[in-house]
Amino acid sequence: MAEVSPTRSELLTRKAQIRLATQGAELLRSKREALVREFLKELQAFAAARRAMHQTLIKAIQCLMEALAVDGPEAIASAAFTSRRPFGLEVEPQNIWGTKVVDIKNNYAVRSAGKRGYTPFGVTGRIDEASERFEQAVALIIEIAPTDLKLRALAKDIRKTSRRVNALEQRLLPNLNEQVKFICNALDQRER
Numbered sequence: 001m002a003e004v005s006p007t008r009s010e011l012l013t014r015k016a017q018i019r020l021a022t023q024g025a026e027l028l029r030s031k032r033e034a035l036v037r038e039f040l041k042e043l044q045a046f047a048a049a050r051r052a053m054h055q056t057l058i059k060a061i062q063c064l065m066e067a068l069a070v071d072g073p074e075a076i077a078s079a080a081f082t083s084r085r086p087f088g089l090e091v092e093p094q095n096i097w098g099t100k101v102v103d104i105k106n107n108y109a110v111r112s113a114g115k116r117g118y119t120p121f122g123v124t125g126r127i128d129e130a131s132e133r134f135e136q137a138v139a140l141i142i143e144i145a146p147t148d149l150k151l152r153a154l155a156k157d158i159r160k161t162s163r164r165v166n167a168l169e170q171r172l173l174p175n176l177n178e179q180v181k182f183i184c185n186a187l188d189q190r191e192r
Contacts, residue, residue, distance in 0.1 A: 006186030
């Protein structure tokens, strides 16, 4: 406590710092609770969508393996080359309690067999089914990618906010209370 001079002005300054730190900790706890609520709300939808995506990918890979075994890699590569297409994504920044997240809008849609770029007579039903299942998987991946990014950003900010709350409650406030106690004891001894 050598850095603290035991004066009344220092006592008032420390008490004001305690009030400010207490208000800051309360505000940060509120922010953390709001972020956790948002995280949990998004997490439930994300978990269901991720399970659906996982099942779709398993089926797509099974179809692809069957097509590879029967039709060969050349037929699949040819169908894949002709069915390529670009699609656009729009990224919109959002702010959730100071946490910067992005929302991604896309124009991706699963195409029918006739719109994939190859003729239905040029590929087998196995390749067509694998292509359709992979398009469904890509649609699901694009759908849940923004939620995944949002969850990662929220989790990072929740950890950061928790560290700040802990620093205020575990280190700063006890230190300030100790200083106030020291100043009060010193002032009481002077009075006596």
